[in-house]
Structure formats: structure tokens, C-alpha cells
Amino acid sequence: MRVLRRILASGEGFSGLAMLAVLLAVALAAPLLAPGDPLAIAGDPLLPPLQDMAHPLGTDRLGRDVLAALLHGARTTLLVAIGAAAAALGIGITVGTVAGFLGGWVDEVLMRIAEAFQTVPAFLLTLALISVTGPRVTTIVLGIAIGAWMQPARITRAEILSLRERDFVAAARVIGMRPLEIAFREVLPNALTPVVSLAAVVVAAAVLIEAALSFLGFGDPNRVTWGSMIAEGRTVLRRAPYLSIIPGIALVLTVLAVHLAGRGVAHALRSRRVVA
Amino acid sequence: MRRAGRLLARRLFGALPVLGLVAIGGFLLLEAAPGDAVDAYLAGIGGGDAAQVAALRAEWGLDGGPLPRLAAYLGALLRLDLGWSTAFERPVLAVVLERLPNTLLLMGMATLLALSLGSLLGIVCGARPGSPRDRALSLAAIAIYAMPGFWLGLVLIVGFSVRLRWLPSGGIETVASGLAGWDRAADIARHLVLPVASLGLVYMALYLRLMRDGMAELWRQDFVRAARARGMAGPRLVLRHVARNALLPVVTMLGLQSAAMLGGSVVIESVFAIPGLGRLAAEAVARRDTPLLLGVMLLSAVVVILVNLAVDLAYALLDPRVGSGTGG
Numbered sequence: 001m002r003v004l005r006r007i008l009a010s011g012e013g014f015s016g017l018a019m020l021a022v023l024l025a026v027a028l029a030a031p032l033l034a035p036g037d038p039l040a041i042a043g044d045p046l047l048p049p050l051q052d053m054a055h056p057l058g059t060d061r062l063g064r065d066v067l068a069a070l071l072h073g074a075r076t077t078l079l080v081a082i083g084a085a086a087a088a089l090g091i092g093i094t095v096g097t098v099a100g101f102l103g104g105w106v107d108e109v110l111m112r113i114a115e116a117f118q119t120v121p122a123f124l125l126t127l128a129l130i131s132v133t134g135p136r137v138t139t140i141v142l143g144i145a146i147g148a149w150m151q152p153a154r155i156t157r158a159e160i161l162s163l164r165e166r167d168f169v170a171a172a173r174v175i176g177m178r179p180l181e182i183a184f185r186e187v188l189p190n191a192l193t194p195v196v197s198l199a200a201v202v203v204a205a206a207v208l209i210e211a212a213l214s215f216l217g218f219g220d221p222n223r224v225t226w227g228s229m230i231a232e233g234r235t236v237l238r239r240a241p242y243l244s245i246i247p248g249i250a251l252v253l254t255v256l257a258v259h260l261a262g263r264g265v266a267h268a269l270r271s272r273r274v275v276a
Numbered sequence: 277m278r279r280a281g282r283l284l285a286r287r288l289f290g291a292l293p294v295l296g297l298v299a300i301g302g303f304l305l306l307e308a309a310p311g312d313a314v315d316a317y318l319a320g321i322g323g324g325d326a327a328q329v330a331a332l333r334a335e336w337g338l339d340g341g342p343l344p345r346l347a348a349y350l351g352a353l354l355r356l357d358l359g360w361s362t363a364f365e366r367p368v369l370a371v372v373l374e375r376l377p378n379t380l381l382l383m384g385m386a387t388l389l390a391l392s393l394g395s396l397l398g399i400v401c402g403a404r405p406g407s408p409r410d411r412a413l414s415l416a417a418i419a420i421y422a423m424p425g426f427w428l429g430l431v432l433i434v435g436f437s438v439r440l441r442w443l444p445s446g447g448i449e450t451v452a453s454g455l456a457g458w459d460r461a462a463d464i465a466r467h468l469v470l471p472v473a474s475l476g477l478v479y480m481a482l483y484l485r486l487m488r489d490g491m492a493e494l495w496r497q498d499f500v501r502a503a504r505a506r507g508m509a510g511p512r513l514v515l516r517h518v519a520r521n522a523l524l525p526v527v528t529m530l531g532l533q534s535a536a537m538l539g540g541s542v543v544i545e546s547v548f549a550i551p552g553l554g555r556l557a558a559e560a561v562a563r564r565d566t567p568l569l570l571g572v573m574l575l576s577a578v579v580v581i582l583v584n585l586a587v588d589l590a591y592a593l594l595d596p597r598v599g600s601g602t603g604g
Contacts, residue, residue: 116297119577123539124557128569131561132308204422211424212543216558230427241434248427255422 006268013264019257027074034068038224042068046240060229060243061236070250073226077207077254080141084206085199087145092152093188093195099153100160101183111157114150122147126209130218137220140213144206152195152202159191193269200262204255211251226251287588291581296350298577302570303349307342309566317360358574359567363559368571372553376575378448379541379552385468386476386537387530394480395519395526398487402522403514405492414488421481426543429474433547436470443469446549471548475540479533483526490522524591531587535580 007013026033045063047055057066099110117125126143133139163169164187172182213219214227226247233243314332318324324332333339340348352359358368397417401410420428437445444450449464494500495518503517541554549555553572560569 112293113297116294116301116577118535119294119580120298120301120573121535121539121542121576121580123536123542124569124573124576127542127557127561128305128573131564131566131569132305208424212426215424215426216543216546218561227424230430234430237430237434238438241430241438244427244430245434248424248431251424251427252419252422255424256419259418259422 003265003268007261007264010264010267012260013268016257016260016262016264019253020261023074023254023257024078026071027078030071030075034065034071036068038068038072039064046236048240049242049246057246058240058242060232061240066229066243066246069224069229070226070247072224073229073247073250074254076137076220076223076225077210077251080137080144080210081203081206083137083141084144084148084210085203087141088148088202088206089152089195089199091145091149093156093192095149096153096156097160097183097188097191098180100157101164101179101187107157110153114153117147118150122205123209123212126213127218130213135213135218135220137223140210140220143213144209147209148202148205152198155194155198156188156191159194160187163187163190197262197266197269200258200265204258204262207251207255207258283588283592284585287585291585295574295577295581298574299350299353300346302573303346305570306349306566307345317362353574358571361560361565361568361571363563363565363568368567371568372556372571372575375551375553375556376579378550379538379545379554380579381464382468382471382475382541382545382550382552383534383537385472386479387534389472389476390479390483391526391530394483395487395523397480398484398491398522398526399514399519401484401488402491402518405488405495410488413484417481417484420477421485423478424543425474425478425540426547428477429470429544429547432470432474443467445470446547448550448552467548471544471550474547475537475544478540479537482533483529486526486529487519487522490525491518494518494521527587527591531584534583534587535576538576538579 007017041063042065043052043055043059043063045059045061047059047063049058049066050056051058055065055067057070059065060069095110095114099107125147126140129143129146130139133143160183164183169182169187172186177186210219210225211227211230214225215231217228217231219225219228229247230244233240233245233247237244314329317332318329330339356369358372360366361368361371364371397413401413404410433445436443444467446467448467449455449460450467453460453463455463500513500517503513508517538554541552542557543554544550545552545555546558553575557569557572560566560572
């Protein structure tokens with residue numbers, strides 16, 4: 001609770017978390033706020049925003065309501081971003097803990113593999129996985145995680161390395177705990193703080209990669225996403241630029257909120273460390 | 277110079293296992309994709325009979341188990357044979373090398389923009405952390421950093437191509453313009469303004485923040501206080517003592533971000549219809565051409581390794597503890 005209060009006390013942390021809370025509420029309430037299929041035709045095509053209050057943000061090329069698509073798109077964005085970030089952090093923390101605690105050739109091999117992954121652009125890795133498995137939400141989540149686990153792994157490893165010679169680890173050895181048990185139950189919980197600060201960066205990157213994928217047409221075709229809305233609007237960019245600009249603003253605000261919240265969290269955790 | 281040479285040799289040698297791992301990853305991807313190189317080749321030339329298929333499989337080393345197939349794949353890579361592109365019906369190597377220069381040009385220009393503008397504005401912010409100028413620029417940087425590059429590209433197209441009609445909205449040069457020499461270079465430059473801005477501005481924002489935060493930190497360091505106590509002030513103090521040291525993390529980030537920038541070029545090149553490596557990757561996925569996608573990945577890995585090598589060398593020149601510098 002003290003940490004939460006400290007996050008809210010900083011301007012950045014407060015505005016970031018407030019924006020995220022609104023986004024989450026919108027995503028959860030989308031079926032209530034805009035009932036029915038957001039991909040269904042709702043009115044005249046290419047209605048500009050703020051003209052007809054039945055469609056406050058206008059309609060697209062086929063007459064689908066922009067606001068409804070925007071609200072439902074928030075669900076996909078959050079689902080993919082949070083899922084991908086959780087998967088990336090899960091893989092990264094596991095690899096980093098094993099590499100850092102066991103050391104030796106295991107460490108050498110795992111870190112070489114991480115280096116190889118970092119040498120190939122993450123977006124290409126994601127594209128490669130999707131091209132083999134097909135575009136579904138689960139494979140997109142996994143694809144993004146495959147391109148994002150390396151930095152969490154490195155940071156976890158560094159943190160574990162700095163902890164593994166401490167007395168409490170030696171004590172755990174003496175009472176007969178197995179190495180991996182010590183690594184995950186004793187050392188890892190003490191190493192998590194800097195990794196948690198990294199979570200915001202991973203979530204923000206996941207939002208942007210998901211958007212880019214669906215913009216290129218490699219997203220799940222059965223879901224509305226902000227990226228696919230921008231791509232759809234691009235075909236009539238000259239006549240109706242608002243169709244591409246509006247979902248982009250939603251993306252910018254989301255990523256901005258994640259960054260601000262992340263800075264607030266990092267700041268709060270840092271000041272706690274100084275106190276401790 | 278000798279030390280630079282040794283560094284170069286050590287890094288190049290260290291890159292080999294990494295490249296090997298990337299190649300093995302590529303092989304696993306090829307195995308996971310439906311069909312093999314022979315299927316792809318036969319689909320391209322219009323099919324063949326069973327005996328011919330078997331002969332081709334034996335010749336390309338594809339008739340054994342996974343390990344012989346891996347050996348055949350790595351052997352082919354060592355001979356710079358990246359396989360056959362089904363989408364273009366040409367060798368992968370020829371296709372990717374043809375697209376490489378455009379991407380390198382785009383990336384180089386975007387890096388130049390991001391580095392120069394980012395460190396310049398970062399110095400403006402970091403010279404007086406907390407000033408109104410610093411707050412305004414830092415806020416703008418955070419907003420730009422949150423923008424998807426492809427969306428920024430579309431917004432720039434709406435502004436500068438559709439409304440103002442100042443700049444072309446796509447392509448790398450005017451088709452069949454008959455231009456040559458400097459005129460052609462100017463034409464290409466005009467076409468590159470918007471894509472370079474879309475790709476580079478995000479990194480500009482990143483470098484601005486890094487530079488600014490680094491300088492804010494450095495003002496508290498002893499050697500800066502000592503310089504101040506000696507009576508040093510103004511641009512000399514800001515540039516030689518503070519900015520120079522804050523530039524190091526920016527240069528490090530430059531290498532780390534080269535892979536991300538190549539990934540970003542996939543979308544930017546698609547938005548602006550630039551025939552480069554990035555758009556080729558998107559085409560390869562859309563047309564289910566796995567060998568071609570792998571070729572792009574391998575070439576990207578080589579580019580990233582070389583860029584990081586260049587960054588290491590630049591670092592050795594910049595770091596006052598390495599050179600004959602005055603700072604530190």
C-alpha cells in the first residue's frame with residue numbers, strides 16, 4: 001500500500017495509472033457501451049465525426065461505427081499486450097534465474113541464445129512465428145513474447161548474480177534445499193524489483209508491435225484492433241483522414257499511459273530502496 | 277590503432293557462434309513450415325516426376341534425418357546459398373541484396389536524424405534541468421516516443437503530401453523520371469524526408485531523454501563541481517564536461533536499437549512503398565515464402581552485428597578513459 005501511495009503521489013504515476021484505469025474500464029464495459037458486433041454495418045458510410053450523435057466519431061468506408069470499433073479494439077489491445085508482457089516476463093525471469101544461479105556452461109549457452117535472439121529484429125521474429133503458425137491471438141501473444149524476453153532475462157540474471165553469494169543462500173544449501181528450489185523460492189523473490197520496473201517497457205512495446213502487426217494485416221482477422229482500423233482507414237486516407245488518425249490517438253494515449261505509470265512505479269520502488 | 281584492430285578481430289570471432297545460433301533457429305523455422313525447398317522449387321518451375329524429386333532431394337541433402345538436413349542447410353549457408361524464393365522465383369540471396377541498399381539508406385538517414393537532433397535537443401534540456409524549456413521539450417519527447425511509427429507516417433502524409441502537397445507520399449524515387457546524377461539524388465532525398473522522419477523521430481525522442489537524464493545526473497558529479505569551482509562555466513562546461521560524457525550511453529543505445537530500427541523499417545517501408553528489406557519481409561509473410569523471410573532475418577542479423585561493431589569502435593574513440601581525452 002505504501003508503494004501504491006507513493007506512485008499516486010507522483011504526477012506522472014498518478015496520470016498514467018488514471019489513464020490506464022479508464023482504458024481498462026472502457027475495455028471491460030465495451031459490450032455494454034457498444035452492444036452488438038463492432039464489425040456490423042451501423043449507418044451511412046464515411047460519416048465524419050461530430051455530425052450525427054448516433055455515431056459521434058463517424059463511420060468508416062463500409063458504414064461501421066468508429067466509436068464501437070474503438071471501444072472493442074481496446075479489449076484486443078489490452079488482452080494481447082498484457083498476455084504478451086506476462087509471457088515475455090515469465091520466459092525472461094525463468095531463463096535469467098536459471099542462468100544466473102546455475103552459472104557455468106548453462107549460463108554461457110542461455111546467454112548466447114539470448115544474444116542470438118537480440119541480433120534478429122524482434123518484429124521479424126514475431127512475423128516469422130506468425131507466418132508458420134497463422135494469425136491467432138495466442139500465436140500473436142507468443143510471437144511478441146519471443147521477441148521480448150531477452151531484456152528481462154538479462155536483468156534478472158544480473159540481479160540473481162549479485163544475490164547468490166549471500167548468507168541466506170548458503171543457509172538454504174545447508175538445510176538441504178535443491179539448487180533450483182533455492183533459485184526460485186529464495187533468491188528470485190528478492191531480485192524482482194528491477195524486473196517489475198521493466199514490465200511497463202515490455203507492455204508498451206507489445207502494444208506497438210500488436211498495432212504494427214494488425215496494421216500490416218497479420219492480426220487476428222476476426223477481431224477489431226486499432227492497428228487494423230488504421231489500415232482500413234488508410235485506403236481512404238485522402239477523403240477521410242480521421243479514420244486513421246482517431247485509432248492512432250487511442251494508441252498514443254495508451255502507450256503514454258503505460259510509460260507514465262511505469263516511470264511512477266520505478267520512481268516509487270527506487271525511493272523505497274533508499275529508505276530500506 | 278593496434279587496439280582497434282584487436283577489438284575488431286575479437287568481436288568478429290565472437291559473433292560467429294551467435295550467427296550460428298541464428299542459422300539453427302532459422303532451420304527450425306524451415307522445418308516447422310509446411311513443405312521443403314524441393315517442393316518450393318518444383319512449384320516454381322511447374323512440377324516434376326517422382327524420380328526427379330528424389331534425385332533433387334538427394335542432391336540437396338534433404339533425404340536424411342533432421343541432423344543431416346541441418347548439416348546440409350548450414351553447409352549451403354557457408355556457400356552463401358540462402359535457398360530459393362518461391363514468391364520471386366529467384367535465389368533468395370539475389371533478392372535480399374537487391375533490397376538492402378534502400379533499407380541501409382533509410383536506416384542511416386533515420387539514425388543520423390535521431391542522433392543529431394536528439395543529442396542537440398537533449399543538450400538544450402540537460403544544460404538546465406527543470407527549466408521551462410526542459411519541461412516542454414521533455415514532455416514533447418515522451419509524447420513522440422509513444423507514437424507508432426507507421427501512424428506518424430500516415431499523419432505526415434496527410435499533412436505534407438495531401439494537404440500541403442510539398443512532398444511525395446511514397447516510393448523511393450520518381451518512376452521513369454530519366455533523372456541522373458545530382459538531380460536523381462535530390463529526387464530520392466525528397467522521397468526520403470517523410471519515411472526518415474517517421475522512422476527516426478521516435479529514436480530522436482529516446483536519445484533526447486537519455487542525453488537529458490544523463491546530463492541531469494552528471495551535474496551532481498564531483499568532477500563537474502570541481503570544474504565549476506575552477507571557474508569554468510557556460511558552453512565550455514556544458515559541452516566538454518557534461519554533454520561529452522552523457523553522449524556515451526546514447527552511443528551504446530544506438531547499437532542496441534539497430535535491431536529495433538530494422539524491425540521498424542518493415543512497417544515504415546510498407547507505408548511509404550519503399551522497395552527495401554523490411555517491405556520484403558512483409559511480402560514474404562504475405563506470400564508464405566519462408567526461405568525468403570529467413571534470408572531477410574539472416575541478413576538483418578549480419579547488419580546488426582556490423583552496426584554494433586562500428587558502435588564499439590566509436591565508443592573506444594569517444595570514451596575519455598580510452599582516448600587521450602580531457603574530461604573524466
